[in-house]
Each structure stands twice: as structure tokens, then as C-alpha cells.
Amino acid sequence: MYDFKSLTDSIHTSLSAGLSPIMVTIIEFVIIAFAFMILFTLLGLILVYAERKICAFFQLRLGPMRVGKWGMAQTAADAVKLIFKEPLVTKNADKFLFNLAPFIIILSTFLALGAMPFAKGLHALDFDIGVLYLTAVSSIGVIGILIAGWSSDNKYSLIGAMRSGAQVVSYELSVGLSLLTVVVLAGSLQFSEIIASQEAGWWIFRGHIPALIAFVIFMIAGTAETTRGPFDLPEAESELTAGFHTEYSGLKFAFFFLAEFVNMFIIAGIGATVFLGGWMPFHIGNWEGFNRVMDFIPPLFWFFGKVTFLIFLMMWFKWTFPRLRIDQLLRLEWKYLLPINLVNILVMAFIVLKGWQF
Amino acid sequence: MAETHINTISGKPLESQEYLINMGPQHPSTHGVLRLLLTLDGEIIHKVEPHLGYIHRSIEKxxxxxxxxxxxxxxxxxxxLSSHMNNEAVSLAVEQGLELEMPERVKVIRTIISELTxxxxxxxxxGVFGMDLGAITTFLYGFRDREMIIDIFEETCGARLTMNYNVPGGLMFDIHPNFQKRTKAFVAHFKQKLPEYDQLLTGNVIFELRTKGVGILSKEDAISYGVTGPSGRASGFSNDVRKHNPYSAYSQVEFKEALSEEGDSYARYKVRIQEMWESLSIIEQLIDNIPEGDYKAKTKAVIKLPKGEYYQKVETARGEFGVYIISEGGKSPYRLKFRSPGFSNLSALDHMAKGAKIGDLVVIMSTLDLVIPDIDR
Amino acid sequence: MDQEQLKETVLSVAPETEFEETGGFLNVTIPSARLHDLALHLRESEDTLFDYLFCLTGMDWPEYMIVVYHLKSTTHGHSIVIKAKIENREKPEIDTVSDIWRTAEFHEREVFDLFGIVFRNHPDLRRIFLEDDWMGYPLRKDYVDEVNIIEL
Known part of the structure; x- marks a missing residue:
């Protein structure tokens, strides 16, 4: 009942009325880009604030309290500070690559964010190979990290970059395979169809135990891919001071920082879309009345609610677990997650073949 | 990096895969101005060379x-962090020279405050150990409970860290009327909170992966390197001065010397947790039995030690702290040597960290519990 | 082992030893040349077994220098203090004991740094606290530093 298709269509028709098709496309591109930039900034501000408050909650403190009511303007103040900070570059740094690195990371984040289905019809890039596209663009980010570590002319940065290379490439596999488990169920790589297939119930409930296993693996591997604690080895502050972004300051540092938070949003968003039904409301079988009530809650609310829950989960990991060591991290992926995942896909394929899913 | 591939400090050539990295003097997990020159092959440590002296103040001079x-x-x-015990060591050495017998009250109060310290x-x-492992939350938990002790100290002697509560011949002041009440409140509070420490770290799979079998120090090596305190005891080296050479009121109380055989980082962790329980028990045994009497023995305004040598050791939180005074009969010593536990413990770092990863080095350093001013003096 | 037996053991290795009891320990003063033999004997011999060197320091007397070794046996529980006397104050040299007790490596570097006593056969004898180009040895009694030391 909440369909954004009519809104987008009305914008399209009203633009088409007076302008040539090329101009219409350009203007639409600009509108979408603008919307995503605002979303990106807002996400950054809100998530940083949320992280600080949640972290404080775990650590028996209040968190930021001084700037604005309950410290709500704190992140905005921090952003202003970061903008005005001097962008330092180390003497022997490779200046071109050093300046390029944050943009590659931001670019990858933007590309991934574009494929995010926020609500019915509110979906910028709905490729028929959506899942594939997302795993592909989200792995561009690691190139940025490697470049940042290499060009900084700092051995700590280099070690951090090498760690992140090993880590992200390894965990990419698990992310992809756990998503494939659901693709087998849904029978499509397109996000809108994956969501549509969950109208009768979310895959995490309908897919028996394999779907649950895939979800857990996805959350672990996803957290590792965003290089957040307990997998924050590339920036392990007690070992490598700040890892790959040791030498960055000011706005360029802010880019890394923002990208980390938005990446967390993207991982949570994919998790919510693929496993928890995206913007689909919570439905129980034949309970007509209950389902009707659930339908009244707008899809945007459902989507962001699920994402918030998953983000909270990831923050919970970060603030309670110690960090793994690099060899243990890789062992976890190659010796445990990957074999489990492969068997899991087989089991899931068998279930789908027999038509046992609910 | 130098093209000749020569270690510029020790002058020895590097192997082709090796590279050097400076950890510190400004580094989050060296806890102060310790500088370690690491020789690495990728992530694997070949050599750890501590470079000291960044806060050497020549206290002995x-x-x-x-x-x-x-x-x-x-x-x-x-x-x-063990300022009271350090004060106590000097006070006891001077009292040994003056052949002063302390009133019972002084002994008991010194013991209680030592254990609180x-x-x-x-x-x-x-808290810091958890933070070095990447679990920042522990830091705040540690500080929450520490604050209560520090408040007791503040009320007792006016200082929170550098206390100077001990003077040769007794204590600076008598205890505050609230001392017993607040200490008991703290003990009751901390008995509830100490199990939380276990919940947050001890049973965690990642924590066990990171600490078990990391930085193993055998008993022979612990003795040979002079690694004392909880770090030595985790290797099975029974060296608790409180047990072997009791001073102050330690002969009156019952406590177990926390020992372990494994000698890895996990053992060092467990020994310290065990020690916290023992300290609580010591405080409980003494807090209600502080004898009445003077808080100070009579001393002259200017203390002059008779000609001779005096050695006094105490057990600080880091290990055996020794004061070696050589007096020529004057009002200041002819020579005074502090045997600081951290200095000896640090000397074992290279041996323990060889072949480990960078992440392990942080764990090993943290379980040795180094305090840099103690090493540099 | 009680102190009499310890005295005999020490005398059997270093006959020119002087004994003294102060500070709660048995103090033996030996010439620096005998140090390494005596240390090795005390460490290896079954009935002494001094395996724990808990303090090593230097001392500067007007005519000579000494290096003080505080030893303890973790099996027998007895302690001893060895004072190795170095007659040559200008160019003091003594054998290292870092091959016997590993902890001596750092402690000897400290003594070298602050007293200028050279330990022969030490694996890595460098200044430990002060900079490599520091002039003089601060803990010597005749050390003068008009800039950093304020005389009262």
C-alpha cells in the first residue's frame, strides 16, 4: 500500500513534459546523486552519534553530553572540526595515490549504497544481477585501503594494508557464498525479486536451519569485511597505532571514517534485505488481522528498523570482544566458515530441490 | 629504509626478508615512553630490542x-601504580638501619594500604590489558572500581597516586575516621564486581585464543631473567616476598601465593585475577583488627643511618622491589640502588616474543605489566 | 647450607676472600679476576645452586670500584652477596656473568652506562639509559655536570 513508484513516475512524467529525454536522464541523475549525498552525510552523522552513545552504554558512561541536547550536535561539531583541520601529507608519500585512496573507498561505498532497496519503488539501481553487483563493488574498497597503506610511506600503514588485503579478500568469499544460499532459495539475483519472494515470510524463518547458519556466517563475514572489531586488524590501534589511515588527517581521514560507518550500514542493509525481508512487514501465516496491522507500518520504517537492529548487533560485537590475531582470523575463514558455507549451500540446494522450504 | 640493510643501531646486518620498525616511544600499547626496535619478517618478530632512557631521571644519583x-x-x-609499596620499602630499610620497631598499628595500616594499592x-x-586486546570496554570497568580505592587514598592522605603516606618511622598521619567503613564498603562492592571481570574476558573464546600458549616463559628462564611478581609466579617461580620474607603485618595474615605452571599469557592473567581475590581476603582479615596505638614511632628530626649496608625488599604489584642502601653514617646514603621489578621483567621480553606475531607482542608486553618510569628510574 | 658452609665453599674457589656480615646477608669480597669462576661454581654446584640473581649494581669508592651481586637459591633458600673489587678505577674491567644469569645482561649494561665498568664478553654492551654520546659516567663520585646537577 506504500508504493514509491507513483512518486518516482510522477517526477519522471512531469520532467518529460518539457524536456528532451537526455536532459531528463541528466536531471534525474543529479537528483539521485544529490539524494544519496545527503543520505550519506546523514548516515555518517547519525551512525557516529549512535556508535558513541551505544559504546558509552556498554562502558558505563554517558557519551557525548555537552554539544546540544544529549550531545546530539557533537558529530556535526566534529565534522566541522575535521573540515578545518590541516590536511597533512608525509614527506615521502606518493602524493597522487595518497590523495586518491580516500576517494576510491568513498566511491565503492556510494556504488554499493546505490543498489540498496529502501522501500518498494525507492531503489536507484535494481539490476537483475544485484547481488553479484553488490559483492563486486563493495570489494573495490580494499583497493583504496591497499593504496592508502602503500602510499603513506609508513610501515605501520603498510602492515595494516597488507592485513586488510588478506582479510577482506578472504571474507569476501563467505559473504558471497552466504548470500548465494538465499539466492538458491529465492531463485533470483535481483534484490526486488528477493524481497518479493519473502512476502509470505522472511527467508531466515522459512529456510530452515541452513538459512540461519547462512545468516550467522553473513554477519560474521560482513563485520570482518567492514574491518570493524573484533576484526579491526587493519587499524588495530593497540598494535599498529591506526593502521592504514595513520598518516591521514582532516577531511581525508573523515572519508575513511565515514566510509567505515556507511559500510556497516550497507552490510546491515544487505543482511536485512536478503535474510529479513527488506522493507517487507512481518507477516505470520494466515493471521489476516495481524498481517493487516503490520502492513500499516510504512516500509521505510521496517527497513530502517531491521538495519538498526543489525547495526546494534555489530556494535555489540565491537564493544565486547577482544580482537583476533591475523593467523587466527584467516584460519577462522578458511578452515571453518568456508567449508561450513559450502556444505550449507549443498544442503540448501537439496532442500529447495525437494521443495521442503516453508 | 637504509639501502645497505644494516641495523643502524646494533650494526648487525639484516637478513634479506627482515625489516625494522620502531614501536614507541609514542605508541598506544607501550604504556609510556618505552621504545622497542622490532626486527620483523612480515608479521613475525625476530628480535625485540628495548631502548630505554626516555624518562630516566637519575633518581639514584x-x-x-x-x-x-x-x-x-x-x-x-x-x-x-605501587607508590605505597615503594615508599614502604625505603621506610622499612631506614627503620632496619635505625633498629626501630614499628607499632602494630602502623604495620597493619601499611599492609592494608599496600593491598589496596x-x-x-x-x-x-x-582494564589496559583488555584494551590492548581490542576490548576497550574493560578499561572503563577497571577504572570504575579503581576509583573507589583512589578515593579512599585521597581521604586518607590527600593524594590519589603519589601518596607519600609512609615516612621512615611510621605514617604521615593517622587514618581517617571513615577509613574502615569505606574500605569495607569497597571490599563488599568489589567482591560483587570481580566476577564481572571473568564474565567480560576470561571465558571468551577469542580471549583464550589470543592468550593461551602466547609468550611462554619456562620456570628456569623466569628465574634466570629474574622475572618476579605475578609474571614470574605464572611460570611456577615461587617468589612472593610477602610469603618468603614477611614484612609489616604479612606474617599475621593467611593467604595463598597464586602460582601457575603454564607460564603463558593466560597463566599470567589468571594469577593476577587470583591475586586480587587474595588481596581482598588479606584486607578482610585486617580491617576490623587495626590495633590502637601510635601511628608513628619516635624518630629524630634528622635521620642518620649508622655505617653499614641495608637491603630491604617488598612485593609490589609488579614483583620484587629492592632498596639497597650503603650508608657512611651521614644524613644521606653513600649509594642507593633500587632493584626495580620492571627492569628485570623487561629483559625477558625479547626471549618471550621471539617468533610471535605483532599482536602477540602487545599481549606479552601487557601481561608483563610494564611501568616505564619504574624501568627507567 | 648455613653461613659457615657457604664460607667454606667460597674459600675453596677463591682463597683470598674477605667476609663480612651486614644487611642480613653474608657478604664476600673477592678480587674481580675470581668473579666468573666463583659465580659459575655457586650457580652450578648442587649444594649451593644460586640460580636467582636479584640485584646487580656497581659502587664507586675513592680507591676502587666494586660490583655487587645479590644471589639467592630458589631451591635451598639461602642468599649471598658477592662484591667483586676492581682495583683499577680509571679503566675498570670485569668478566660478565650474563652467560650464567640472563638478567645480568641488562643490569650490566646499566652499570656500564652509569659507572663505566666494562664487562668483558658481554654480548651487547651499550649504554642503556643515556645517549651514546654522553660524556662521563654519572654515578661515579667524581662526576661533574655543571649544567644538569644543581648543587645545594
């Missing part, structure tokens, strides 16, 4: 000019 009461004040600035030091260590 200063002591040769100071009176004995002034020397006590300098010892706070060494191992600032040990608790606060171990709490801080626990």
Missing part, C-alpha cells in the same frame, strides 16, 4: 644528595 625522608618522595615517581594496580592492568 639524586638520592645521594637527599635526606632519607626526601628519598621516600622520589620513590613514588618510579612505579607510580595492589588491587588498584591490578584493576588498572586488567
Amino acid at each position: 639524586m638520592c645521594e644528595k637527599d635526606s632519607y625522608t626526601q628519598i621516600v618522595h622520589l620513590t613514588d615517581r618510579m612505579d607510580y 595492589r588491587l588498584s594496580s591490578h584493576q588498572l592492568w586488567w
